[in-house]
Amino acid sequence: RIAVVASNYDYPIIRLDTNQGVYGIGEVRDAGHKENALQFKSMLLGQNPCNVDMIFRAIKRFGGPAREGGGVSGLELALWDLVGKVYGVPCYQFLGGKYRDRVRLYADTPQPAEPTPEAYAARVLGRKALGMTFIKFDVGMHVLHGRVPDGLGGSATQYEFDQGYGARFAARGAPGTQLTDAGIARFVEIAAAVREAVGWDVSLCIDHFGPLTVKDAIRLGKALEPVGLAWMEDIMPWWDIDGQAAVTRAINVPTNTGEQLYLWDGFRELIEKRAVDIIHPDLLTSGGMLETKKIADYAERYGLATALHFAGSPIAFMANVHCAAAIPSFVALEHHALDLPFWKGLVTGLDEPLIEEGYVRVPEKPGLGVDLNLEGIRENLRWPGELFLPTEEWNTPKLGFWQPDRRWDK
Structure with missing residues (x-):
């Protein structure tokens, strides 16, 4: 039901x-x-x-x-x-036991209404105030539109039919445009402002760049190297393994992707080509807890760490916690519900407080450890x-x- x-x-x-x-x-x-x-x-x-x-x-x-x-x-x-x-x-036992009693979280941060460096810094500081020590924020071409007039060179091809979701499967990049030095400087200004605000003891990562070509992604990645990012996420579309590999090999910022990949079979090429530095499965796409554990263990053989993407309810959140506990090369688990007042109330059995200093305890109760x-x-x-x-x-x-x-x- x-x-x-x-x-x-x-x-x-x-x-x-x-x-x-x-x-x-x-x-x-x-x-x-x-x-x-x-x-x-x-x-x-x-x-x-x-x-x-x-x-x-x-x-x-x-x-x-x-x-x-x-x-x-x-x-x-x-x-x-x-x-x-x-x-x-508890479910982690079916995965071979646990490597840790607490799982580190990374906080997703909503985009500010006005995407200025100051607004981004304020938003991420808000996450740090909640005790989070690993924080992600989203930047993309919207930070340039109408705000950095020379941020993009050229103009996109017009009169194209609306393909809906299928449009995301086109060749990467906006045809006719290129990210300029001024556009790259704006991205760096935002990231640097966030880093200065939160300090160097907080792990930072960035998501939602596109649409970018491989060449623009490399230019942007090199420019962001001084900010000390934990990773740049989904720089290229998930199906473009070779494009992702080209970016990874060219920049000194760790790369991360995988939330759309299905099963071990879907991750195999990404892992074997070492196309990213950190794999990023979402276990509600990758095949659940045991399959994700198998994916992470295979990635570890190639020297790749695992972070877990997540944006669901407390039910799958606890499944992620069990899975993360069983992954030796685990980095951090995404938490996408810090601003949802009803979220915890969807289940019973959560610890109170749920998050302590950016970590959540691995439950010892049977199954996932929560109920409806x-x-x-x-x-x-x-x-x-x-x-x-x-x-x-x-x-x-x-x-x-x-x-x-x-x-x-x-």
């Missing part, structure tokens, strides 16, 4: 029921669709939920990159939560009244070849 929570990025929360009275909880990736999980219901009916790997192998063939991996990954979380409850074991707060979820439903309603319409197969009775072949 599903309940979709309205948030900055909606959370399709999964409840996986059994005939034994125990259930597991998970969620489809933030801003994903509940149907990505519901389509697999017919494949789960009648199965032993403790056979997690068998079920995962059956359904993973029908997932895909970005939000299309959210159903497979979310169900994997729910299965492990259920198994943990059955055996009275039905009242908190009900108050924040995307569609009022749709709180884990029956889903019998999904009992019949929706994948592959199905003939219920072959009535015309008799």
Whole structure:
């Protein structure tokens, strides 16, 4: 059953029921669709939920990159939560145990309304005031538009059809434009202002640059080297492995990508080519906890560390905490909900305070260590009244070849 929570990025929360009275909880990736999980219901009916790997192998063939991996990954979380409850074991134990009792978080920081260096510095200082020691902030071409007239050279090609999401799969860069020295100087001015404001004891990283060509990305990366960034994130699109590798080899700022990649298979080329310095899976796309652990362990063999991307509910947050605890080469886990007043109230079982000095404790309770707060979820439903309603319409197969009775072949 599903309940979709309205948030900055909606959370399709999964409840996986059994005939034994125990259930597991998970969620489809933030801003994903509940149907990505519901389509697999017919494949789960009648199965032993403790056979997690068998079920995962059956359904993973029908997932895909970005939000299309959210159903497979979310169900994997729910299965492990259920198994943990059955055996009275925290989920990290199924991943081989833990390397740490506390997991470091990195704070996502919203863009200021007016993207000036002073406004960015104030926003990031706000995160430091919350005790965060690792902070990400987003910069992009919007900081130049209408503010740095000579920040871009040339003009973009006009009269193109609106391709919606598909437009992101075009060749990288805005055709007809190039990032100028003045534009690069503005990016550096913002980053330097943030660094001066928070000091050198805070780890800083930057995201949302595009659209950039490989050449412009290299120029920008070299200019940002004196700021001492922990990483530059998603400089190139996730499918352009060779472009990402070219940037990584040319600059002295660590690079980071991976939030849209699906399964170990999706990360293999990125890792083997060492196209980034830090891989960045989102376990609600990469295949869930165990698959992400396998990805991180493979990356470690090539000298690559792992940070975890995340922007969902407390359910998947705790799944990330369990996974992070089990990854030896772990750096930090993203926290995208510091400004959401209702977020903690979606579940029960969270520590109070949840975050101490930028870290969160690894739970020792069975499964993920949290449970549903039905009242908190009900108050924040995307569609009022749709709180884990029956889903019998999904009992019949929706994948592959199905003939219920072959009535015309008799």
